[in-house]
Amino acid sequence: MSDPVLQVADLDVRFGDVRAVRGVGYEVRAGEVLGIVGESGSGKSVTALAVMGLLPPHARVTGSVRLRGTEILGAKEKTLTAFRGRTISMVFQDPLSALTPVYRVGDQIAEAVRVHQKVTAEQAMVRAVELLDLVGIPNPGQRARAFPHEFSGGMRQRAVIAMAVANDPDVIICDEPTTALDVTIQAQVLDVLKKAQKETGAAIVMITHDLGVVAGFADRVLVMYAGRAVEVGQVDDIYYRPRMPYTMGLLGSVPRLDAGGRRPLVPIEGNPPSPAELPPGCPFTPRCPMAIEACAEAEPPLEPVNGPGHLAACIRAEEIARENLSPAEVYDVAGEVRGRHAATPEPAAEPAAGPAVRAAPTPREGREVVLSVADLVKHYPLTKGAVFRRRVGTVHAVDGITFDIRRGETLGLVGESGCGKTTTLTEILELTKPQRGTIAVLGRDVAALGARDRTALRRDMQVVFQDPLASLDPRMTVYDILAEPLRTQGRRDAGTRVRELLDLVGLDPGHAARYPQDFSGGQRQRIGIARALALEPKLVLLDEPVSALDVSIQAGVVNLLEDLRRRLGLSYLFVAHDLAVVRHLADRVAVMYLGRIAEIGDVERVYGAPMHPYTQALLSAIPLPDPVKERSRRRILLEGDLPSPAHPPSGCRFRTRCPKFKALTDGERVRCVEVEPEVRPLDVDQGVACHYAEKLEVV
Amino acid sequence: MSIADEELAEQVVKIKAPSRGRVVARRFFTMRQGQLGFALLALMFLLAFAGPHFTHWTYTDKDFAAFLRPPSAEHYWGTLQTGADVFAVTLRGMQKSLIVGLLVAVVATTLAAVVGAFAGYFLGWTDRVLMWVVDLLLVLPSFLILAIMSPLFAGGAWVLFVIMLALFLWMITSKVVRGMTVSLKEREFISAARYMGVPAPTIIFRHVIPNMSSLLVVDATLNVSSAILTETTLSYFGFGIQPPDVSLGSLIADGSKTAVFAPWTFWFAAGLLILTVLSVNLIGDSLRDAFDPTSKRGS
Ligand code: SF4
Ligand code: SF4
Numbered sequence: 001m002s003d004p005v006l007q008v009a010d011l012d013v014r015f016g017d018v019r020a021v022r023g024v025g026y027e028v029r030a031g032e033v034l035g036i037v038g039e040s041g042s043g044k045s046v047t048a049l050a051v052m053g054l055l056p057p058h059a060r061v062t063g064s065v066r067l068r069g070t071e072i073l074g075a076k077e078k079t080l081t082a083f084r085g086r087t088i089s090m091v092f093q094d095p096l097s098a099l100t101p102v103y104r105v106g107d108q109i110a111e112a113v114r115v116h117q118k119v120t121a122e123q124a125m126v127r128a129v130e131l132l133d134l135v136g137i138p139n140p141g142q143r144a145r146a147f148p149h150e151f152s153g154g155m156r157q158r159a160v161i162a163m164a165v166a167n168d169p170d171v172i173i174c175d176e177p178t179t180a181l182d183v184t185i186q187a188q189v190l191d192v193l194k195k196a197q198k199e200t201g202a203a204i205v206m207i208t209h210d211l212g213v214v215a216g217f218a219d220r221v222l223v224m225y226a227g228r229a230v231e232v233g234q235v236d237d238i239y240y241r242p243r244m245p246y247t248m249g250l251l252g253s254v255p256r257l258d259a260g261g262r263r264p265l266v267p268i269e270g271n272p273p274s275p276a277e278l279p280p281g282c283p284f285t286p287r288c289p290m291a292i293e294a295c296a297e298a299e300p301p302l303e304p305v306n307g308p309g310h311l312a313a314c315i316r317a318e319e320i321a322r323e324n325l326s327p328a329e330v331y332d333v334a335g336e337v338r339g340r341h342a343a344t345p346e347p348a349a350e351p352a353a354g355p356a357v358r359a360a361p362t363p364r365e366g367r368e369v370v371l372s373v374a375d376l377v378k379h380y381p382l383t384k385g386a387v388f389r390r391r392v393g394t395v396h397a398v399d400g401i402t403f404d405i406r407r408g409e410t411l412g413l414v415g416e417s418g419c420g421k422t423t424t425l426t427e428i429l430e431l432t433k434p435q436r437g438t439i440a441v442l443g444r445d446v447a448a449l450g451a452r453d454r455t456a457l458r459r460d461m462q463v464v465f466q467d468p469l470a471s472l473d474p475r476m477t478v479y480d481i482l483a484e485p486l487r488t489q490g491r492r493d494a495g496t497r498v499r500e501l502l503d504l505v506g507l508d509p510g511h512a513a514r515y516p517q518d519f520s521g522g523q524r525q526r527i528g529i530a531r532a533l534a535l536e537p538k539l540v541l542l543d544e545p546v547s548a549l550d551v552s553i554q555a556g557v558v559n560l561l562e563d564l565r566r567r568l569g570l571s572y573l574f575v576a577h578d579l580a581v582v583r584h585l586a587d588r589v590a591v592m593y594l595g596r597i598a599e600i601g602d603v604e605r606v607y608g609a610p611m612h613p614y615t616q617a618l619l620s621a622i623p624l625p626d627p628v629k630e631r632s633r634r635r636i637l638l639e640g641d642l643p644s645p646a647h648p649p650s651g652c653r654f655r656t657r658c659p660k661f662k663a664l665t666d667g668e669r670v671r672c673v674e675v676e677p678e679v680r681p682l683d684v685d686q687g688v689a690c691h692y693a694e695k696l697e698v699v
Numbered sequence: 700m701s702i703a704d705e706e707l708a709e710q711v712v713k714i715k716a717p718s719r720g721r722v723v724a725r726r727f728f729t730m731r732q733g734q735l736g737f738a739l740l741a742l743m744f745l746l747a748f749a750g751p752h753f754t755h756w757t758y759t760d761k762d763f764a765a766f767l768r769p770p771s772a773e774h775y776w777g778t779l780q781t782g783a784d785v786f787a788v789t790l791r792g793m794q795k796s797l798i799v800g801l802l803v804a805v806v807a808t809t810l811a812a813v814v815g816a817f818a819g820y821f822l823g824w825t826d827r828v829l830m831w832v833v834d835l836l837l838v839l840p841s842f843l844i845l846a847i848m849s850p851l852f853a854g855g856a857w858v859l860f861v862i863m864l865a866l867f868l869w870m871i872t873s874k875v876v877r878g879m880t881v882s883l884k885e886r887e888f889i890s891a892a893r894y895m896g897v898p899a900p901t902i903i904f905r906h907v908i909p910n911m912s913s914l915l916v917v918d919a920t921l922n923v924s925s926a927i928l929t930e931t932t933l934s935y936f937g938f939g940i941q942p943p944d945v946s947l948g949s950l951i952a953d954g955s956k957t958a959v960f961a962p963w964t965f966w967f968a969a970g971l972l973i974l975t976v977l978s979v980n981l982i983g984d985s986l987r988d989a990f991d992p993t994s995k996r997g998s
Contacts, residue, residue, distance in 0.1 A: 429890075429894050454896070455896040458894065458895060458896035459896070462894070462895070463891065463894050465887045465890075465891060466887075467887060470886055470887040470888065471887035471888050471890075471891050472888055472891075473888040473892075473906050473909075473910065474888075474910070474992060474993075475719070475906075475909045475910050475912065475990065475991075475992065476719055476906075476909070477719055477722050480719050484892065484895065484897065484905075485895045488895055488896055488897045488901075489896065513722055515992035516992075517992055517993060518992075531891070
């Protein structure tokens, strides 16, 4: 084996008294990919910045970072600059911060080339265009002259990757390089990274919170918790034979795209500790289902378990290895769910409709329609100029969509950013006459509502927003927040109901006097859910309710939502971009593309055998947290970016990126170009808007 | 009744408390500064309104046996050139200044908050009309108008005086409030309230204005000082509170002439003015922290 190109040992980072990183060490060899996973606050990004020497001056860094044998920690700025870009380079989460807005993209890449190589400006420019071509930017010669803001998010990230590989570095550190991107774009960018790695033979350190991204990409994985490495090993060891309870929890809490049926997720109780006040001993003790007294005594060192390459920091790792415990066994999922139900008094709301919905399902047709949307259209004027606003076009945000939700059912509305899913949600929430089409809530057409009826109808339809901090008034106590809907609808007994609600969502009623900011993200979202449930609505609209949360926390909220739906007989409209979460929660799913529904139907059918080329690409783009499956999967990569909703393509909107369209004969293509496909039912509860739909298994 | 029910009943009693008003009040009074400011201001009021009962001199009386005398047992704080009792006139001035200062501040800040928030929340015509009024008031020469109207204040019509003073103090703040409202309106918790069916005026008073409380409290605190000072300036020029009535402003204006050789004519009034402004500032500071859940003090 070759010598490691990057060796990090005993890395310690302190900000004042806070130890953000505590004794992290790893090494990577040429051509190897090391994945570093952890939740927010685990210190994974700080580690990367420390290695690059990019931390602010008040951070105190100790330990050792060796690049090809040379110590670079504490080296002079001049030495560092020589290394940065040439031997080691970095790709950040936000590509905009890495590109200077006032320079052309090509010039910036050429500049990066010229800093380290003695070439003329022309040669550098030629190299820049080559690099842009390498990262798959179409028309590289022309695009090199564009400014960063003229690039889409995915293209910018490609440009940053081009810059990172410009000087053939030995190590590329990628800090959440795809987190800000849509899944189909993420698939493109990951593909580019792989290609770039092959081209340069560099080692990659991939920092991410997404266990799926790492599964298919990394050779080795390092799991971080509370500023420490808690488990390191080959990717298969970590995914199939985890030995540290935290890793197990993390793996169990990820919603799986490939898991049919509804297996409850395994949430990890509690919250990650704040680096300022770590518990004594193993930092995972307060949340660990296997914790024993000895855990709190001393921090367990990172020690080998079954085999030299696999290290875990847990005093019970040996035991776990011996008995080969699975995450489900360690976390005892069923027991936990049962336990909580027993402790919660059954709420008064319609006991008959509660568990019955799932246990003895009335056929879909027999159930009442809670929400029906028919041919909904929402266009925005596109204006230009600050003083004299001129209308320069129309944004077709939502362009004729139709769906309905029956009682006790969850419809997942999915799509990438810009597909119109959020606009749809807002249109429904407004309860006013839409530009075109009809919206009917509980059988009442909203166009015909008077002001009083509208207020009354709001009682039955509530919403949970994406960002719990933004959706809760920071100046109100939790008590006031939860009492608000009650007061608005003229309920007197707020006190009792508030307690009930807090209890229902698993929060301590004694905390009612606190402000939202005193809670963690997951708890805040629970408050948001409690508020939505205050008036016992029939329909709850969920706007990306878990996407702002870490996976271990997200799992708890997902379970809660599912649990509440079953017990209270709720119907959900679940708007999300994360298809894995949708599979977990939804009965039916509607996939949107550019303001239209591409495919709609039963979740199992759509995920099992998607028929629309877009659904197929979307599903195949999502990385699975399963290394073996991930390696054997074929990705359908979409080309290019989403067309602007101001100028949707004629005929089928997907045709500019449709892989199927490319395979068609010219004669067949005419239909795609000229006729806009309507959603046609093609199977039992599966409708597709494609002229040439056929089934394909992609997950 | 099972144990759980008892617990529930207990909880309900406990849960009554945590509404915003109570939490803010609790936070305010646990702060050393808040206690101090509140006590100081209460003391000022006590002095201003109860103090005059401890002397037989009234603010209109003149002691022709004692002109410009230093403090003594007869005249606690000495006398003025006219023979008026400094203790009596200063307290009378305090009464006026306290009422004028606090009322003007409250009226002006409330007006600013309400007008700005409504304009920013509804935009459109409401906004245009309200901002037109604001702009109009901004270009009017306030001092001149107050001066012209001053004879009206003479007959004890100090309420009118308060309103006029307040009317010229709120415009800039209301513009700031309007701007903040426009951006607050985009926040999700406002949408959440809207989708709950909360009527717009309630949203404004429950969500918009409380979220600007820091700004408003600071503004009100400054307004107290500037109201007292404006009144002082007006009095100095002979407008504002008219003789024989007095205010701290007119007293300081008079006293400043004799301050060098008869400090008691000046320093009691000036000292009380400083103490009043100080206590208002202390209260303002603590109130701002009490409203702001991110502030660590007092929790
Ligand atoms: S050391 Fe103890 S608390 Fe820490 S992970 Fe292992 S069993 Fe859990
Ligand atoms: S209609 Fe044509 S372009 Fe559209 S998805 Fe189907 S095959 Fe592709």
